[in-house]
Amino acid sequence: MADAPKSTTLLGRVKTRLQVVSVAKALYVASIAVLAVAVVAVLLSRLLGLIPQSQEQPLWLMSIPAFAVLLAGLFHRRVEQQTAARAVDEHAQTKDLFLTLSSLSSSAGEYQPLVRSFAEQRAEQIVPDDVVPFRFGERIARVVAVAGAFALSVWLTPQLDPFGKVEAATKTEKQRVEIEAIHKEALSRADRLEKEAERSEEESGEIKDRINEMKSDFRRMQPKKVESNTRVLDSHRMDLGDMWKSVSNDQLRRMMNQPISKQQLGGSRSQKMNEWLKDLQEGKTESLQQELKKAQQTMQAMMEAKDPEARKKLASELQRELQDLQKFAEDKAGSKELASALSKAMKSLQAAKNPGEDSERLELSKDAMEALKQSLELSEKEMEQVAQAAKDLKKLEDAMKTLQQAQKLNDKGQLDGAKCEGCESLDDYAEMYAAMMGEGAGEGDKDVNDGGRGVGRGGESAEDDSDPEGYKKEKEKLQIQAGKILLSIKTKEYAEELDFDPEKIRQYQKSVKSLKSSVQSAIDSEEIPPGYVDGIKGYFDKIEDVDPKLKAR
Secondary structure: OOOOHHHHHHHHHHHHHHHHHHHHHHHHHHHHHHHHHHHHHHHHHHHHOOOOHHHOOHHHHHHHHHHHHHHHHHHOOOOOHHHHHHHHHHHHOOOOHHHHHHOHHHOOOOOHHHHHHHHHHHHOOOOHHHHOOOOOHHHHHHHHHHHHHHHHHHHHOOOOOOOOHHHHHHHHHHHHHHHHHHHHHHHHHHHHHHHHHHHHHHHHHHHHHHHHHHHHHHHOOOOOOHHHHHHHHHHHHHHHHHHHHHHOOHHHHHHHHOOOOOOOOOOHHHHHHHHHHHHHHOOOOHHHHHHHHHHHHHHHHHHHOOOHHHHHHHHHHHHHHHHHHHHHHHHHHOOHHHHHHHHHHHHHHHHHOOOOOOHHHHHHHHHHHHHHHHHHHHHHHHHHHHHHHHHHHHHHHHHHHHHHHHHHHHHOOOOOHHHHOOOOOHHHHHHHHHHHHHHOOOOOOOOOOOOOOOOOOOOOOOOOOOOOOOOOOOOOOOOOOOOOOOOOOOOOOOOOHHHOOHHHHHHHHHHHHHHHHHHHHHHHHOOOOHHHHHHHHHHHHOOOOOOHHHHHO
């Protein structure tokens, strides 16, 4: 129709508008259908518990318009030119003029020029917008109404769980999140442990060097150089005390001081834990390592098991082994880090022992087994760290006890390094010092206050009461706050209990008891090294001691 341009343009525009209307109608129908299906799907999912509400992804809402557009594109009606011509004829009542024009290329006759001429005249008078008007308001309102019903169904429909699927899916999701957290924490803790192990190795080297230096100084001690010996021993005591504070912590001290239980309640399980504790206090991990290795072998057998019953039995066995280790870590070893690693291993085991049949559970079980393996490896490293710290702490405490023995011998002028030429270890020195203290017992312990006038020529010393610098009478503020003066006796006789006010005596005894309690609290709170504890307690224990010789007089 090249010789009828006006008619061709009219028919083209009408055809385009008809095509838009066709697509819009198809999109409207598809939207209503997809939204209706979505409402039914939400009701079934929520009421039957097919999909947990926590797993409903907001991105799923984007699939609704996507499906509607896809269906509209596949099923909308294609508009031909003759359809557009028929629509123009029907609107303009031209009695198939434009329909005839659209088919002239396939027909013959002398009337063709006349049809073209008449169609061109009528085309000028016809508006395409009037032929195919766009009236989409009502359909859009219906789509919005159905979309609102869908939104209400999502918002108001409660989540039911008649078949337990929601609970199972929620548990799986929770375990999946826990396994991911265990993976991340295990990697992070492994990095920190590597750095702590390096620092612990450096501290162990420093402790060894300090103890070797102390043993070397022991061999140079001379009985007549008491003051010089004291300075050297005090220097070592301060260094060892600082190292002890650096190595020790509350949980490690509790573990080291925990007595080995002799009760056999719980049978072999209790005995096994006592053996673990004894080894760990000595810095050994062989028995614990053997138990961990056993748990790892059980885990490997569980991973390779094909029979569900065999896998379940191995999982129960592994759970008992991990429970024993975790109970030991919490009750005996007192290591929060070790207990945490074993707790993560228990959680991983719970997620891995029931793989199920669906792909999600199988993938979770695989990840859980990997997390279990990481947690057991981390537990082994934590155990080694605790054992190394216990070994270092024991070395320091033994060194400080040996140092205390040396100080006692030095106070008596009996510390002789020549007697320890063959000593190698701290135990050798401790044994030698114990023997020397036994040999010296009874010597130099005579009571100097024998009631006489003392040793020496006696006589009164010359005194000068002059005050060349100007004496200023002052009273110093007393540092002792608690207590009162019970009695002032200006005689040489020993005061008997009858000379005191009984109420004053009771107050005094109460004050002494309170003072001793405060001393023990101070020792615990200030982290006093073992080398100082006996001396401090011994000093305050002598407060109430009475010399029997004085009392006899």
